[in-house]
Amino acid sequence: MPSVLPFDPPQRLVRALEAQPDAQAAATAASWLRGLPELLARWLERWELTPERVVSPGGRSSLVVLVRQADGTPAALKLVAPDGAPAPDRALRESAALARWDGLCAARLLRAEPGEGALLLERLHGEVSLRALPEAKATLEAVSVVRRLWVPAGDAGGVFETVAEHTRTEAALMRAGAPAEVRPLVDAALEAREELLGSTGDGGEPVLLHGDFRQGAVLSGGERAPWLTVGPDPLVGEAAYDLARLTRDRLHDLMASSGAASSVRRRVHKLADSLDVERERVRGWTLYRAVESGVRNLSAGARADGEMLLDFATWL
Incomplete structure (x- = not known):
């Protein structure tokens, strides 16, 4: 049996799972964390993998371990945490x-047992993401990557939520959880969502979206490709939705700069124009997603991050 690394789960993962929105989800996450060493050992044995190290700080919804396959080929084993719905959904x-x-x-998918939350992925250079590049260069490379991801969902389309379905649940939580002082901003975000879903503009046919596309999710691909993305939270919908997270990249740096509000608007216009997407649709989804993230952070007790996201939203 392959040796198992002694480890404590990365704290980013632990904190995210402990901040589940309800008691049942929190209990499920806690149970998964307790069983993680045994779960890791089982998949190392089943797929004949030799562990090298746990990726840290890692993500907020999965454990990633760098491994070697039986033939010595490097790979990354990803164990996906339950998401409050039936456990396999996120991995599927x-x-x-x-x-x-x-x-x-x-990244290429090498093996998968999504019903059990286990994925074996092509190993990329995780220590080098687009965030290592100057902002202008990083934006250019990000545009090149995301453009090629937007393909029809094909036969797998039924697996994915649509943007409308996904944001319906978010919108309900926003209405219920928003503090009184941010209600006007929440109302503006929800109105933007309704307008965007009620019209198509020139957004074209729905495509497969990454769902959480940002500079940190684009890693060096080594010899196969300069840049490859990881960690999708895929949906089907209009391309403008996928640009909303990218628009607020390097937010801490942006907040500390002079003329930040003008810089944000220029960034929206630049991304929209580079990808032939309506500026107003990018602005609207950026507003909605920033407010949703801000309210969610406030609800989870991350007040500084929540307030920063809401400040960002006021510039839109």
Whole structure:
């Protein structure tokens, strides 16, 4: 049996799972964390993998371990945490999206048991993301990657939520959890969502979206490709939705700069124009997603991050 690394789960993962929105989800997450060493050992044995190290700080919804396959080929084992819905949902969506992209600007899926939350992925250079580049260069490379991800969902389309379905649940939580002082901003975000879903503009046909596309999710691909994305939370919908998270990249740096509000508006226009997407649709989804993230952070007790996101939203 392959040796198992002695480890404590990365604290970013622990904190995220402890901040579940309800008691049942929190209990499920706690149970998963307690069983993580045994779960890791089982998948190392089943897929004949030799562990090298746990990726830290890692993500907020999964454990990633760098491994070697039986033939010595490097790979990354990803164990996906339950998401409050039936446990396999997140892993099923990710594996379906990666299979659909088949290595096109995304990490290749090598093996998968999505029903058990286990994915074996092509190993990328995780220590080098687009955030290592100057902002202008990083934006240029990000545009190149995301453009190629936007393909029809194909036969796997039924696996993914639509943007409308996904944001319906978020919108309900926003209405219920927003403090009184941010209600006007929440109302503006919800109105933007309704307007965007009620019209199509020139957004074209719905496409497969990464769902959490940002500079930190685009890693060096080494010899196979300069840059490849990881960690999708895939949806089906209009392209403008996928630019909303990218628009607020390097937010701490942006907040500390002079003329930040003008810089944000220029960034929206630049991304929209680079990808032939309506500026107003990018602005609207950026507003909605920033407010949703801000309210969610406030609800989880991360007040500084929540207030920063809401400040960012006021510039839109």
